[in-house]
Amino acid sequence: MDSPVNERFNIKDPEVIKDLPEDVWMIRPCDTYESEYKECKSYVGRFYQHFIQGEYTECSKWKHDHQNCLKFMKTLDPTVAEKIIENEKERREKRLSASCANDIWEYRTEPPANWSGPLPDWCKKETSVQMEHQENLRRKKGVDNTSEKKSFCIIS
Numbered sequence: 001m002d003s004p005v006n007e008r009f010n011i012k013d014p015e016v017i018k019d020l021p022e023d024v025w026m027i028r029p030c031d032t033y034e035s036e037y038k039e040c041k042s043y044v045g046r047f048y049q050h051f052i053q054g055e056y057t058e059c060s061k062w063k064h065d066h067q068n069c070l071k072f073m074k075t076l077d078p079t080v081a082e083k084i085i086e087n088e089k090e091r092r093e094k095r096l097s098a099s100c101a102n103d104i105w106e107y108r109t110e111p112p113a114n115w116s117g118p119l120p121d122w123c124k125k126e127t128s129v130q131m132e133h134q135e136n137l138r139r140k141k142g143v144d145n146t147s148e149k150k151s152f153c154i155i156s
Contacts, residue, residue: 008025016076020081021081021082024085027088033062045057
């Protein structure tokens with residue numbers, strides 16, 4: 001059976017995998033780096049950066065990562081992969097440092113004692129009102145979704 005690295009980068013030779021960095025899984029699909037660069041340089045992106053962060057973000061790392069990713073996909077060069085992984089680790093560290101520096105919230109070590117208890121009456125009532133409203137909308141549209149199974153994928 002192929003490993004996720006084999007499948008992701010379409011590697012046939014097991015010797016090539018041995019030469020790759022351990023954190024090669026951190027490399028995103030190449031079009032993700034291109035999308036991030038375009039968003040960073042866009043008018044909307046610049047507007048957000050100016051008014052939320054107070055300064056413009058340096059976007060060149062996204063561009064370099066996209067170029068390096070394309071190069072890595074062609075050559076599977078470990079030194080190119082290291083450059084991308086280094087930037088990914090830096091982004092991850094920056095993102096996590098903000099939550100770790102947050103001294104407002106008290107972090108839990110375990111869930112509250114009543115986390116799986118019954119909902120309060122006001123919440124049950126609100127939920128039933130919402131469900132009834134959704135059912136009325138379906139009836140008006142003539143849609144029968146009772147036999148349909150829906151699945152949702154949420155990435156957080």
